[in-house]
Amino acid sequence: MLNLLDRHTVGQLLRTKDVDAWGVASNDPRLPLAPDLPIAISMLMRLEPLVVRGLRHGPTEDYEEEYLRLNIALDDASQTLVDVLRFHGHAAERVAATHGGGANGDSPFPHKSAATRAGLGWIGKTALFVSPQFGPAVRLATVFTDLGLPAGEPVTESDCGQCRDCIDACPADCGKDVQWRPGMARELLFDAGACRHQMSLFEAVDAQICGICIAACPYANLH
Numbered sequence: 001m002l003n004l005l006d007r008h009t010v011g012q013l014l015r016t017k018d019v020d021a022w023g024v025a026s027n028d029p030r031l032p033l034a035p036d037l038p039i040a041i042s043m044l045m046r047l048e049p050l051v052v053r054g055l056r057h058g059p060t061e062d063y064e065e066e067y068l069r070l071n072i073a074l075d076d077a078s079q080t081l082v083d084v085l086r087f088h089g090h091a092a093e094r095v096a097a098t099h100g101g102g103a104n105g106d107s108p109f110p111h112k113s114a115a116t117r118a119g120l121g122w123i124g125k126t127a128l129f130v131s132p133q134f135g136p137a138v139r140l141a142t143v144f145t146d147l148g149l150p151a152g153e154p155v156t157e158s159d160c161g162q163c164r165d166c167i168d169a170c171p172a173d174c175g176k177d178v179q180w181r182p183g184m185a186r187e188l189l190f191d192a193g194a195c196r197h198q199m200s201l202f203e204a205v206d207a208q209i210c211g212i213c214i215a216a217c218p219y220a221n222l223h
C-alpha cells in the first residue's frame with residue numbers, strides 16, 4: 001500500500017501495471033466532457049512490435065487478440081489507480097480505453113486530447129496519437145483526479161514533417177496530408193467515415209479494427 005501519493009509513487013504503481021508511458025495534463029481549459037476534476041493522468045501501453053509488423057496489409061487475428069488484451073490491461077491499470085487514489089481520500093474517475101457511445105461511435109471524451117496535453121506526443125496525419133518512443137502503436141486510457149501533480153508541457157505541434165507514409169498506406173485514403181494543430185476539427189485532417197467503412201470490409205477479424213496506418217508509421221518501427 002502506498003503511504004504517500006506523489007509523482008514517484010504513481011509512476012511506480014503504473015509500472016507494476018505494465019503502463020509503458022504516462023503523463024499529467026491540466027484539465028483547464030476543461031477537456032470535452034471530462035469530469036470536473038483538475039488533473040488528467042494519461043497512460044499508454046504499447047502494442048507488441050511483432051504484431052504491429054503483421055498489420056501492413058490489414059488486421060490479423062493476432063492484432064485482434066492484442067487489441068483486446070491491451071483494452072483489458074489498460075482498464076485494469078486505470079481502475080487500480082482510481083482505487084488507490086480513492087483509498088487515499090482523493091476524488092478519481094477513469095475513462096475506459098474503448099470509451100465511445102457518442103454520435104457515430106465518437107466519444108464524448110477523446111483520450112488523444114489528454115495525451116497531447118500531458119506532453120506524451122502529437123497527432124499524426126491520419127489522426128492517430130503518435131508517441132516519440134512507440135509511434136502510434138499504443139492504446140490509451142485516462143484517469144481524472146484532484147491529486148496535486150504538476151502538469152506536463154502540452155505538445156502543440158506535429159513532428160511528422162513531410163512524411164506521408166500513413167496516408168499512402170491507407171486503402172481508404174483517409175488522411176488529407178495536413179499538419180495537426182490543437183483544436184483543429186478532425187474532418188480537416190482525416191475522414192473518419194471512410195475509415196469506419198474500410199474497417200467493416202475486413203473479413204479476417206470480428207472486431208472493427210484496421211491498424212494499417214499504425215504499421216506504416218516510421219516511429220512505430222524504431223524498435
Ligand code: B12
Pocket residue numbers: 067096097098099100104105106107108109110111112113114116117123126127128129130135136137138139140141182183184185186187189190192193195196208209210211213214
Ligand atoms: C470513435 C473512435 C474511432 C472512429 C473515429 C476515429 C477518430 N480518429 O476520431 C473510428 C471507428 C473511425 C476509429 C478508427 C480507429 N481507431 Co479509434 N477510437 C475511437 C474512440 C472510441 C473515440 C475517438 C473520438 O471520439 N474521436 C473524436 C475526435 C474529434 O477526437 P480524437 O479522435 O481524439 O482526435 C482529435 C482530438 O484528440 C484533438 N486533439 C488532440 N489533442 C488536442 C489538444 C487540444 C488542446 C484540443 C483542443 C484538441 C486536441 O485532435 C484530434 C484530431 O482532431 C477512441 C477512444 C476514445 N475515447 O478516445 C478510439 C481511439 C481513437 N481509436 C484508436 C485506434 C487504435 C483506432 C484504429 C487504429 C482501429 C484499430 N484499433 O485498429 C482506427 C484508426 C483510425 C485513425 N487513423 O484515427 C485508439 C488510438 C490510439 C492512437 N495511437 O491514437 C483510441 C484512442 C482508442 C484507445 N484507447 O487507444 N476509431
